[in-house]
Amino acid sequence: MSTATTRAGRRGRRTAAPYAFLAPAVILFVLFVLVPIGYAAYLSLRKVRVSGLGLGRGARTEVFAGLENYRAAVTDSELWSGGLRVLGYGALLVPIMLGLALLFALLLDRPRARLGRFARTSIFLPYAVPAIIASLLWGFLYLPATSPLNYLLARFGLPEPDLLGGGAVFFAVVNIALWGGVGFNMIVLYTALRAIPAELYESARLDGCSEVQIAFRIKIPLLAPALVMTTVFSMIATLQVFVEPMALRPLTNSISSTWTPLMKVYRDAFATDDRYAAAATSVLIAAVTLVLSFGFLRLVQNRAFGQER
Amino acid sequence: MSRSLGAKVLALVVGASLVAACTSNSDDEPEEPTGPVELTFWSWAPNMEKLVDRWNADNPGTKVTLSKQAGGADIVTKLLTAAKAGNPPDLAQVEYQSLPTLVSNDVLADIAEQAKPLKDRFAEGTWQQVTLGTEAVYALPQDAAPMMLYYRTDLFQQFGLTVPKTWEEFAQTARTLRGKSRKHHLTTFSAADPGWFAGLAQQAGANWWGIDGESWRVSVDDAATRKVADYWGGLVTEGVVDGKPMYTPEWNKALNDGSLLAWPSAVWAPGVLTGNAPDTKGRWAMAPLPQWSAGENRTGNWGGSSTGVTAASKHRTAAVKFASWLNTDATATAMLVRECAVYPAARDAQAGPGLAQPPDFFANQADFYPMVKQIAETAAGVTWGPNVNVTYQAYQDEFAKAITARTPFSGAIEAMQSATVADMKKNGFTIAG
Structure with a gap:
């Protein structure tokens, strides 16, 4: 009898323990992720109502707006062109970034690769530079008057490009993201490569496989899960591009305050005092991000993770 | 990065609103x-x-x-x-x-x-x-912060330019300079600084907001503002005035190496020049802003x-x-x-x-401050509206667009007016007309 109660008591304690361990994380998650998301969703359904001149006491009240903010957001052509711009940006950036990351990872994984540690560190290093600092530094390199490139071109009497001009600025932003992003993805892929058992390469070599063939037939297919993961991360980062164009904006006439969707959110919230519109656009961006990342995962799931089932 | 920033901001906002919910909502005047x-x-x-x-x-x-x-x-x-x-x-x-x-x-x-x-x-x-x-x-x-014209005395002399008294002369000076040197511009038109343009428009008689009884009047798109916009638009399109924003490393360099000869700015400009163009100390002078018609004495405020x-x-x-x-x-x-x-x-x-003493950077102009005092008295009055931030944001986007696309500046003024009115209407302000 007494053993039974002790056992029950112990079981009770056992079931409580995981929750106790989880509690700090869950509480923080609820407080700093779920509640703010909920509050943003709530704000997106509200708006300000001013009466008359709006100068007296209590002339400004917050009222329920229904889906008005969402309607305004989806009918805003600036948001659409910003969204399309970001899609184009992603379509250009993600393949180049992951392609370079993969190439560097494969090169470093070659047997007898020279200066491996040095190369790895130097490719990774730009990732350690905060995006805002990187963007400012690149800004100096782009501005015709301060750019060493333009200085050299001018000395040789060659035409000087304006890298922050209308068409070029898009590629200027891609370049900054590329410079900062390759290293991180390279490290992820390289780590995944190191986890592949060496016996596979050995037997491949015994069968007369060249290093290039090993890369294409063995390494890349086995890297698929890591490639999928880096792609999803890069896509999410792409949709949220903000820091680079924001830092370049004061330097040029070619970047508007709604150049990317997230910049529009920032403008609404902090420049034009419309937190409600900002909240609605944020919710829309989150929804699009979810749809795109899960859509991509579904699309590649069978190919990438098929053998694991 | 941006996501965590957003989360922090939201957390702050949540906290703020919770506190507000507990403390505010009393209409009484606070007790002394x-x-x-x-x-x-x-x-x-x-x-x-x-x-x-x-x-x-x-x-x-x-x-x-x-x-x-x-x-x-x-x-x-x-x-x-x-x-x-x-x-x-x-x-x-x-x-x-x-x-x-x-x-x-x-x-x-x-x-x-x-x-x-x-x-x-x-x-x-x-x-x-x-x-x-x-x-x-x-x-x-x-x-x-009354506005005036700052110019490089040495370079004006070198290129044989005289200090323009009217905007017409200012345009002519810009042309003359471009005729003599392809490396220099008289000044730049900045799409990044709405306060600067607002000051120039005030000088021409613009008053973007007004209160008529119980309603607001919005007239960003008035004749005076259009006149100023089209004037500068013409000069930028003609290529005699640069169209790059101010307060960039490039602009600092242009001021410092003399690629820009003049700057319509405000009384605080000596401080900016001291910091951003240190090599040009003592080579600047200040004059009243050029006027729209000869003999007038008006200016605007920037800041x-x-x-x-x-x-x-x-x-x-x-x-x-x-x-x-x-x-x-x-x-x-x-x-x-x-x-x-x-x-x-x-x-x-x-x-x-x-x-009593001129700023260090203008040591050669002994009557700097007496002149400023005179100019300050001629600053146009202005009524600001409840959403200047929206108007200013529209200025930055629309003028930047107009400069890059080479479209008329008056189009940007129209867009500023409609953005301002749309925002006020959305929020429920009463607007006349």
């Missing part, structure tokens, strides 16, 4: 307790602590605590948030064009009762900026700030007392000039001993 008073004051002016120390030494009954803030739009966002959270400071430094936004959000108190008698201490155009053209007084003017008292302050009387000391007392204004390097709004202070 008696006894020793403690005031908090937000300001971004350098060395403001020295003035506060001076006040505290002389007024043991009212202790002011200074909190240094970032200037411009940042302090407005922070004030709005703090007021929502129920704990704004008692006093805050506010740029003139931000006053209506803060008043409309019930952040600032109407201090007319105590402040009205100080009206005559300031130029009419300056005073209008703190009353919004109503019977109320929402702040006390601290510094004025300038005031001291406001918050509606939530429990010590309104004491706060106004400090604000009037800060901005009208002879000792205080002399310190404002000397320590904070601002051009005081109070008339007496503009002729004060602190301004």
Whole structure:
């Protein structure tokens, strides 16, 4: 009898323990992720109502707006062109970034690769530079008057490009993201490569496989899960591009305050005092991000993770 | 990165609104307790602590605590948030064009009762900026920023240019210079600085907002503004005036190496030039802004700030007392000039001993400040509206677009007008016409 109660008591304690361990994380998650998301969703359904001149006491009240903010957001052509711009940006950036990351990872994984540690560190290093600092530094390199490139071109009497001009600025932003992003993805892929058992390469070599063939037939297919993961991360980062164009904006006439969707959110919230519109656009961006990342995962799931089932 | 920033901001907002829910919603005027008073004051002016120390030494009954803030739009966002959270400071430094936004959000108190008698201490155009053209007084003017023309005397001489007295002459000067050198521009038109353009438009007679009884009048797209916009648009399209933004490393370099010969700017320009174009010391001179018709004497304001008292302050009387000391007392204004390097709004202070000498950077122009005082009296009055931020944002986007796409500047003015009106209508402001 007494053993039974002790056992029950112990079981009770056992079931409580995981929750106790989880509690700090869950509480923080609820407080700093779920509640703010909920509050943003709530704000997106509200708006300000001013009466008359709006100068007296209590002339400004917050009222329920229904889906008005969402309607305004989806009918805003600036948001659409910003969204399309970001899609184009992603379509250009993600393949180049992951392609370079993969190439560097494969090169470093070659047997007898020279200066491996040095190369790895130097490719990774730009990732350690905060995006805002990187963007400012690149800004100096782009501005015709301060750019060493333009200085050299001018000395040789060659035409000087304006890298922050209308068409070029898009590629200027891609370049900054590329410079900062390759290293991180390279490290992820390289780590995944190191986890592949060496016996596979050995037997491949015994069968007369060249290093290039090993890369294409063995390494890349086995890297698929890591490639999928880096792609999803890069896509999410792409949709949220903000820091680079924001830092370049004061330097040029070619970047508007709604150049990317997230910049529009920032403008609404902090420049034009419309937190409600900002909240609605944020919710829309989150929804699009979810749809795109899960859509991509579904699309590649069978190919990438098929053998694991 | 941006995601975590967003989360932090939201967390702040959540916290703020929770606090607001507990504390606000009382329509009563705050009570004035008696006894020793403690005031908090937000300001971004350098060395403001020295003035506060001076006040505290002389007024043991009212202790002011200074909190240094970032200037411009940042302090407005922070004030709005703090007021929502129920704990704004008692006093805050506010740029003139931000006053209506803060008043409309019930952040600032109407201090007319105590402040009205100080009206005559300031130029009419300056005073209008703190009353919004109503019977109320929402702040006390601290510094004025009348606009004038700064130009490189050495380069003007080298290229045989004379100082333009009218905008027509200014355009001609820009053309002459381009004819003589492809490396130089007379000046640049900046799509990044709406306050600069607003000042130029005021000079031409623009008044973008007005109050008619119980409704707002919005006239960003008026004849005067169009005239100014088309004038500059013509010069930029012609290529005789540069179209690059100000306050970039490129602009600093152009000022420093002489690629830009002139800068229509405000009274605080010597400070900017000292920092951004240090190699050009002593080579600049200041003249009145070119006029729209010969013989006129008008200018606009670019910037300038005031001291406001918050509606939530429990010590309104004491706060106004400090604000009037800060901005009208002879000792205080002399310190404002000397320590904070601002051009005081109070008339007496503009002729004060602190301004007897020209700024270091303009050592060759002995009558710098007497000239400024004359120019300051000719500054056009202006009423700011409740959503200057929206108008300014539209300015940046639309003018940048017009410069890159080479479309007429008056199109940008139209877009500014409709963005301003649309925002006010959306929020429910009553608009005339």
